[in-house]
Amino acid sequence: MCPPAHFRVTYSINPWMDPSKPVDLPLALAQWEVLRDRYRALGHTVSLLEPQPDLPDMVYAANGATVIDGRVLGARFAHPERTREAEAHLAWFRARGFTDIHEPAHINEGEGDFAVTGSYILAGRGFRSSPLSHDEAQEFFGRPVIGLDLVDPRYYHLDTALCVLDDAADDVMYYPGAFSPGSRAVLARLFPDALIAGEPDAAALGLNAVSDGRHVLLPQAAAGL
Secondary structure, eight states, X not given: OOXXXXXXXXXXXXXXXXXXXXXXXXXXXXXXXXXXXXXXXXTOOOOOOOOOTTOGGGGOGGGGEEEETTEEEEOBOSSGGGTTXXXXXXXXXXXXXXXXXXXXXXXXXXXXXXXXXXXXXXXXXXXXXXXXXXXXXXXHHOSOEEEEEBOOGGGOSGGGTEEEEETTTTEEEEOGGGBXXXXXXXXXXXXXXXXXXXXXXXXXXXXSOEEOSSOEEOOTTXXXX
């Protein structure tokens, strides 16, 4: 996790960002601390990434890399405002002894667009990550990558539209409206027992959640989920 010590909205690269609305930084820090403490209370270890003053979106730490079995696929950001985040993440991994690290040739935004299940890597495309990054991830991790087309700009990352609940059992939840018809058909075929989110919960970013297989942490506004 990366503390939102320098979080602000001074540019807009997705429909949720409005530079005209001021950020309540003390509230953001308090909310972040509650989330960190909840992870720890559930028995998890929280590692911290040092925030940098000129990279406010570092707080979205899931975007910085994809890590599977100790292997690290770095990120390559679509927007120049976030480009240098990739370097900070790779430096963090190297400083902590990770050696199997791949610096990507193609744009991918880490676990924002790569979701790992027991059988697959689900890979979003359409707004940020390049389709070419899917082959790159498959070659590096040696796992089948399933490409999914995102069509609603509100759900520009896969992790805003789909969440893996239990990777061992291939349990997921997702919002069908975020995906193309073909991708919806693929999801229905692969995950016939998936939890389907409605539009109000998706719009509350309820699918931008974290599950450890037993506990799911998600926004309070996603009351239906």
